[in-house]
Amino acid sequence: MTVLQRYLGKEVLRSVFFVLLAFLALFAFFDLINELPSVGRGGYQIQHAFLYILLGLPGYTYELMPIAALIGTIYVLAQLASNSEFTIMRVSGLSTTEAGFMLAKIGLVFVLITFLFGEVISPASAERAERLKQQAQGSTSKEFRSGLWTKDLIKDASGTVTGSRFVNVGELLPNGQLKELKLYQFDLELRLTSMVTAASATFQGNKRWRLDQVSETLFAPTVFDLNTLPDAAAGIATTKLANKELVSEITPDLLSVTFADPDRMSALDLSSYTRHLAENKQVTERYDIAFWKKIVYPFAVFVMMALALPFAYLHARSGGVSLKIFIGIMIGVSFKLLNSLFSHIGLLNTWPPLATAVAPSLFFLVGAIGALWWVERH
Incomplete structure (x- = not known):
């Protein structure tokens, strides 16, 4: 089982980091397009734009890690299923629970990385990026016209x-x-x-x-x-x-x-x-929700990897690897949208901040459990 854990861990880590790198390249390209109109304002030049984009990548790493974990894990499990490797693992005695624990051990690495980027690297780099842009443009921070x-x-x-x-x-x-x-x-x-x-x-x-x-x-x-x-x-x-x-x-x-x-x-x-x-008796709901999202969001990696596990039980006739990856992308985008939607709805309806932050992950976790139950039954 240790050999199988190392094999699966190596493949999942490689795939997830490849997916994450592809996403970061895509978002960096979009940010570059958005920054080009600002180039030339004050002392803000193209090299400042590149550095500003580079400093923004840790924030994207934090946001995209659960989605990258989902797509990368789906790719590995779909490949194992198409090559009948996962079938051999099951015949050798690998249960769904054991497979889930193996993925959870791998997911712990991504959870720690997500915490590191969310708590240390991303806040520092985002602050540095904004200061860099303000200093280069010679601009200042303003909240409203009245200051x-x-x-x-x-x-x-x-x-x-x-x-x-x-x-x-x-x-x-x-x-x-x-x-x-x-x-x-x-x-x-x-x-x-x-x-x-x-x-x-x-x-x-x-x-x-x-x-x-x-x-x-x-x-x-x-x-x-x-x-x-x-x-x-x-x-x-x-x-x-x-x-x-x-x-x-x-x-x-x-x-x-x-x-x-x-x-x-x-x-x-x-x-x-x-x-x-x-x-100071001021409204705190927006920041309460953001705080609990910071605590809960890294653990969404476990939920995403649980959603990926049912794809290992689908044979090639259920769809090729590319189709499964496409489904994974759609699930990841849906999770991201639902996460943002719940934040706004929770703020408007004054829902408990913890419930607002946890609800999207719980919803997808229930979906993962239901999908695993379905594939085992069929």
Whole structure:
């Protein structure tokens, strides 16, 4: 059985990596077509486009690994079936359960690779790719025409929350510096206490920012008292400062997460950002779903390989190898589409994030079990 495990493992690994390489080449070609219109803008040249595409390949590797595992395994099992090798294995005592365990051991390698790319390589390369493009084009990150909006809590030295702060960032430069910053600070009763504008902000570390060219407007509590409305102007004071220190939980890394695609972020970053949103009483469903997808998605490799196993029981008269591969491609595309569809439907209908992430894999797992039951019966 050890010899058979090594033989099957070698063939499956070779086929899966070949399929993955073919997919990566195809997606790289499409990305190159999409990047060509951007070449020539600022300092963005063809070599930057090639490097940008290269840095995006780890993300595709993570996304395509389950599909590549499905198609590569189908190819190997279909070849074994067409050459009657799998029939000989079954006659020699190989049961469906044993074949499934053999594929699961091989699939564990792909699961670990998928985790590695999803948690370490892809987030780092995606961030590096975006910075490369922004630096080459001389552009900055913007979320809306009015800039990027985020929320922060105001805490005293003991860590007690004393109010809230709404932050508007006009531009986020590739080096993490902020431009055209506006801060609207409120007390616990949601009364506006101050409004701060700054031409720029530079992160100093340890949750501290240095604001430059600052204008600070303070509002006394009596400003919002209807009984003292005629004298409200007396409670407003504006000062100009060359610079000012700001203590905030917001960091450049946290702001860059706002611009990032949640599907390209690591589970650790998603967990950290979701915690920040929850502390500020903001909606977290989108990032919760992305977090659980990050945890669940690598295990979809096992589901895809389970779907491939029934193809070993189909003889040549049930269709050639090319037909089985085509069916595998259609199953893989369906899985990818259903995975994306459930994410959007779950977000719209506020389904539990874990259920939203697990449902597509469970659906295909049930299909794999049903297919195995059918081929064994027939």
